[in-house]
Amino acid sequence: MSKLPIVSCPHCGKEVEWSVESRFRPFCSERCKLIDLGQWATENYRIPQGEPAAGQDPESGYQA
Numbered sequence: 021m022s023k024l025p026i027v028s029c030p031h032c033g034k035e036v037e038w039s040v041e042s043r044f045r046p047f048c049s050e051r052c053k054l055i056d057l058g059q060w061a062t063e064n065y066r067i068p069q070g071e072p073a074a075g076q077d078p079e080s081g082y083q084a
């Protein structure tokens with residue numbers, strides 16, 4: 021019996037056993053995985069789709 025490696029969830033830091041049963045490793049759960057990947061995708065691929073780009077300034081960003 022060998023001890024399984026332990027990794028920390030990149031999103032919340034929770035310890036996760038690196039085993040075939042940890043389906044979402046290195047994340048602790050599907051939720052953390054989706055949140056982390058979602059943030060990554062949102063920040064890196066902010067591509068407007070289905071909207072006319074005329075008159076928009078991509079450098080101005082969003083102001084709340």
Ligand SMILES: [Zn+2]
Pocket residue numbers: 029030031032033034047048049052
């Ligand atoms: Zn987590």
